[in-house]
Amino acid sequence: MEQQSIQSEIRALLKQRNAVLLAHNYMRDEVQEIADITGDSLALSIEAAATDADVIVFCGVHFMAESASILAPEKTVLLPRLDAGCPMADMVDAESLRKMKAEHPGVPVVTYVNSSAAVKAETDICCTSANAVKVVQSLPEKELIFTPDRNLGRFVSKFTDKKFHLWEGYCPTHERLKPEAVLALKEQYPDAPFVCHPECNPAVSALADHVCSTTGMYSYVTENPAKRFIIGTEAGILWRMKRENPEKEFILASPALVCPNMKLTSLEDILEALQTMKPVVKVPEEIRIPAKRALDRMLAIPRD
Ligand code: 13P
Ligand code: SF4
Numbered sequence: 515m516e517q518q519s520i521q522s523e524i525r526a527l528l529k530q531r532n533a534v535l536l537a538h539n540y541m542r543d544e545v546q547e548i549a550d551i552t553g554d555s556l557a558l559s560i561e562a563a564a565t566d567a568d569v570i571v572f573c574g575v576h577f578m579a580e581s582a583s584i585l586a587p588e589k590t591v592l593l594p595r596l597d598a599g600c601p602m603a604d605m606v607d608a609e610s611l612r613k614m615k616a617e618h619p620g621v622p623v624v625t626y627v628n629s630s631a632a633v634k635a636e637t638d639i640c641c642t643s644a645n646a647v648k649v650v651q652s653l654p655e656k657e658l659i660f661t662p663d664r665n666l667g668r669f670v671s672k673f674t675d676k677k678f679h680l681w682e683g684y685c686p687t688h689e690r691l692k693p694e695a696v697l698a699l700k701e702q703y704p705d706a707p708f709v710c711h712p713e714c715n716p717a718v719s720a721l722a723d724h725v726c727s728t729t730g731m732y733s734y735v736t737e738n739p740a741k742r743f744i745i746g747t748e749a750g751i752l753w754r755m756k757r758e759n760p761e762k763e764f765i766l767a768s769p770a771l772v773c774p775n776m777k778l779t780s781l782e783d784i785l786e787a788l789q790t791m792k793p794v795v796k797v798p799e800e801i802r803i804p805a806k807r808a809l810d811r812m813l814a815i816p817r818d
Contacts (some may be wrong), residue, residue, distance in 0.1 A: 518767040521548045522612045527788040530813035533569035533592075533781045535784070536582070539728040540776035541573050545784065548813060553680065554729040555581075555627045556642040560813065562586050571787060572795070573779050580631040584806050587797075594783035596793040598775045600628050602713075605683035608632040614659055618679055623659045624649060625808065626666055627684075631655055631797045633661070634805035640812040644727035645713050646670045648815050665689075669712040670721055688713035691746055691771040694797035699744050699767060704764065709734055710746025718746060735746035735759060748773050 525548060528535055536558050537549035540680060548550050551561050554580060562582035563572055569590045572579040577600055579593035611633055625637040626646070634640060641649035643666060650658065650670050657676055660667035662683030671678045691714055700708060700721070705725040711732055719725050724734050728751055735755055737742050742763035746750065749772050755764050787793070797805065 516686050516782065520785055524548055524781065524785050524788060526731065527686060527785070531569050531788060531791075532567050533571055533788065534565050535571045536573065536683075538574035538578065538750075538776065540748040540773055542750065542777060543574050543753040544737075544781055545779055546750070546753055548642035551668050551759060553644065554644055554727045556644045556727070556817075557729060558582075559585060559627065559642075559809065560670065562589075563589075563813070564645075565589075569663055569791075571784060573784065575599070575603075575626055576795065577630060580797050581798045581809065583795050584631060584634070584802050584809060585651040590791065591795045592787045593793055593795045594787040595778045597777045597793075600685075600775060602662055603628045603633075604684045604718060605651075606630075606633050606681055611636045611659075611661060611681075614661075614679070614681070618657075618659060621657050621659055621679065622653055624653070626663045627659050629728050631663055631801050631805045634808050635741060635801045637661075637805075637808040638811070640808045642727065642812075644729060645812065645815060645817070647673045647710070649812055650674055650676060651817055652722065665712060665715060665719070668716050668812045669725060684715075685713040685773075687771060687773040688746075688749055690713055691715070691718050691768045693717045693721060695768045696746065698743065699765060703742060703744060703765065705740065706744050706763075707740050708744040708746060708767070710767070712747075714746050731755070732758065733760055735762065735764070747771065748776060749790065750776060751777070768793050777798075779812045 564583040575598045583591045622638040659679045661681035664680045669682045709724045710722045746767040
């Protein structure tokens with residue numbers, strides 16, 4: 515079937531099922547094009563909690579659909595590709611986190627939303643890349659366990675005197691961006707600010723003019739008067755950047771910045787999910803309730 519006719523069939527089925535299509539900023543262009551909402555992890559969680567739709571079609575990776583199920587248990591959450599996981603989220607499990615907590619009694623756990631529901635259930639407060647600094651600053655305690663992203667943890671630790679016990683997780687996609695690649699591009703395009711995601715290695719973030727979440731990047735490149743930018747995050751972000759700023763140029767810092775999991779979901783997968791109402795992601799109540807506490811505590815922090 516032709517791309518346009520699949521897209522119209524999806525739109526018709528979304529209406530019929532009273533469904534909303536949420537897509538992460540890293541999704542394929544043609545998926546972002548038909549989404550009701552595109553956004554970063556924080557924006558999509560908030561939308562999942564607020565929507566009136568009966569069905570949420572989550573175009574992203576597994577932990578994001580779990581977050582939607584935690585926040586909106588009465589809704590049917592579809593993840594068109596059940597095999598779309600996040601290797602960083604898989605680097606921590608509930609059992610190992612419990613062991614670390616036992617080694618640091620009374621120390622609160624801050625968990626990046628890129629984590630399983632079971633890990634969130636062992637957590638005091640969640641964070642995303644958009645609010646991690648505020649979340650950590652909101653804690654009265656002087657030390658904390660930060661999991662699973664060591665790079666985000668190191669980045670946040672620069673904004674506070676608190677002591678961090680870092681989990682050694684990382685995003686394999688962002689980790690593939692090397693400082694040498696950034697330095698070479700900076701030399702080639704000296705007028706171009708370099709903006710990157712805090713999941714990048716600290717050696718890369720140190721070279722950045724600005725470090726922020728994916729949504730933060732859209733604002734940065736729109737508000738900054740520069741005519742071109744070097745972009746240090748997953749390639750999917752370029753679609754909306756170019757659409758919103760057609761007169762500007764965006765240079766991906768490395769061709770390796772492609773997350774295979776974020777690229778799995780095709781229009782055909784979305785259509786099939788809406789036709790069959792499968793695969794459903796549903797978090798069991800005994801995990802959902804404590805995980806929701808950690809997400810709610812994060813969502814109570816005012817946004818900028
Ligand atoms: P944000 O969209 O929250 O910036 O996160 C990036 C990411 O890696 C999601 O998997
Ligand atoms: Fe996970 Fe990194 Fe892919 Fe995001 S980009 S889903 S953190 S592997």
